Amino acid sequence: MKITEMSIPNAFRIVPEIHEDERGSFSELVRSSVLSEAIGYPFGIGQANCSLSSRNTIRGIHATTLPPGQAKLVTCVSGSVLDVAVDLRVGSPTFGKYEMTRQDAETGVSVYLSDGLGHAFVALTDDACVNYLCSEKYAHGTMIEINPLDPDIGIPWELDGTPIMSDKDAAAPGLATAAASGVLPSYEECLEYYRSLRSTAAA
Numbered sequence: 001m002k003i004t005e006m007s008i009p010n011a012f013r014i015v016p017e018i019h020e021d022e023r024g025s026f027s028e029l030v031r032s033s034v035l036s037e038a039i040g041y042p043f044g045i046g047q048a049n050c051s052l053s054s055r056n057t058i059r060g061i062h063a064t065t066l067p068p069g070q071a072k073l074v075t076c077v078s079g080s081v082l083d084v085a086v087d088l089r090v091g092s093p094t095f096g097k098y099e100m101t102r103q104d105a106e107t108g109v110s111v112y113l114s115d116g117l118g119h120a121f122v123a124l125t126d127d128a129c130v131n132y133l134c135s136e137k138y139a140h141g142t143m144i145e146i147n148p149l150d151p152d153i154g155i156p157w158e159l160d161g162t163p164i165m166s167d168k169d170a171a172a173p174g175l176a177t178a179a180a181s182g183v184l185p186s187y188e189e190c191l192e193y194y195r196s197l198r199s200t201a202a203a
Contacts, residue, residue, distance in 0.1 A: 066115055
């Protein structure tokens, strides 16, 4: 597999090598040791989630407060999605910037998002199934929601119809409002958290 850091620091794109024969195909989506080396600290799994979405469904932008944080390894295992990483870390050199990755079952491409980064996607097909491996289990009251249609972020969603969103996502604040409220993590706070994970692993 090939792991490369995106233009947003601490966000990674993982492209597996696919082996095909008369039976079909096989790929190693991720190896914990290789991913941990790339991100600089071990990635543990506290919870696994799966979502099934119809075409034009937008999920996100979602993140988690620090603590407890929640890094994510996201893979589309059926259908196709346009996945978006958004830097929500106040003070980051790429704060408010985004990067998009097309994910589908054929390529097996995944993305890894460190704590403090926002995640969203739009389903490009019906029955788009997305698997999330999360570093921490869900903790009530720690979720951060940003409106995915916020013009200040300006994500060019590839929609061919009216977007389908949850009421919570549709009513979520824009980036500037969320930053002013103090709900977003700071860049330094996140960097310190990454360092603590490295230190714990080295101890």
